[in-house]
Structure formats: structure tokens, C-alpha cells
Amino acid sequence: MEADMDWDALVGHASASTIHAYAPYSGYVVGAAALTADGRVVTGCNVENASYGLTLCAECSLISALHMSGGGRLAQFVCVDGLGQVITPCGRCRQLLWEHGGPSLRLLTPEGERTISQMLPQAWSELSE
Numbered sequence: 401m402e403a404d405m406d407w408d409a410l411v412g413h414a415s416a417s418t419i420h421a422y423a424p425y426s427g428y429v430v431g432a433a434a435l436t437a438d439g440r441v442v443t444g445c446n447v448e449n450a451s452y453g454l455t456l457c458a459e460c461s462l463i464s465a466l467h468m469s470g471g472g473r474l475a476q477f478v479c480v481d482g483l484g485q486v487i488t489p490c491g492r493c494r495q496l497l498w499e500h501g502g503p504s505l506r507l508l509t510p511e512g513e514r515t516i517s518q519m520l521p522q523a524w525s526e527l528s529e
């Protein structure tokens with residue numbers, strides 16, 4: 401059976417990750433946390449850059465953490481702002497999440513639980529699911 405985690409617990413991991421964020425340009429810190437299908441928790445934070453455009457979203461560091469800790473598939477995901485409020489991943493990051501979770505990846509959003517397919521309908525993919 402695929403791993404399952406209480407959303408409050410995953411939000412706690414995301415909130416804790418915001419302290420690592422580097423956001424001197426926007427002042428907007430983001431923390432992200434995901435549960436992998438085999439039960440690991442991977443986290444990420446945003447890391448900005450003076451160029452602005454080269455900023456790494458929290459989802460980018462989470463996906464790197466996923467691969468650096470053994471890879472696998474994402475089962476659940478949430479990201480939060482500096483107040484611990486649940487936010488939605490940006491468009492580019494929805495594609496990142498889809499790549500590593502597939503269409504059934506579950507997200508907690510400000511409007512409740514959704515699948516990544518609902519958040520990114522007709523996602524681009526060259527891989528068959």
C-alpha cells in the first residue's frame with residue numbers, strides 16, 4: 401500500500417523548511433514537503449538569486465532532495481509561505497511535480513486536497529503512465 405501521511409504533519413515539515421529559505425529579494429519565503437511512495441519525507445525551500453530569473457523555487461530543491469535521497473515517486477505534496485499558510489505551486493513547478501509524482505500525486509491546496517491532474521490538466525509528458 402502507498403504511504404499516507406496526515407496533512408497537518410506534512411504542513412509542519414513544510415513550515416520547518418522555511419527557515420532555510422534564501423529570499424532577500426522578494427522577502428517571500430517558501431517551504432515545501434512531500435511524502436514519497438515508500439514513506440520518506442523530502443523537503444525544500446526557495447533560493448533566490450540577484451538575477452531574479454534564476455531563482456529556485458522550493459519545489460526545485462525538494463525534487464533535488466528526492467533524487468539525492470534515493471529517488472522514487474512523490475505521493476503527497478504541500479508548500480507553505482512564511483506564516484505557514486498553504487499556497488499553490490507555480491505553473492512551472494506543477495510540471496516538476498507531475499514528472500515525479502504522476503497524475504495521481506495528491507496536493508494540499510488552499511481549496512483543499514487536489515490531484516496534480518486537477519492542478520495541471522493535460523500535462524505535457526513524453527513518458528507513458
Ligand code: THU
Nearest residue numbers: 426428430446457458489490493
Ligand atoms: N516560489 C516558490 O518557491 N514556489 C512557488 O511555487 C512559487 C514561488 C518562490 C520563488 C520566489 O523566491 C518567491 O517565491 C516569490 O515569488
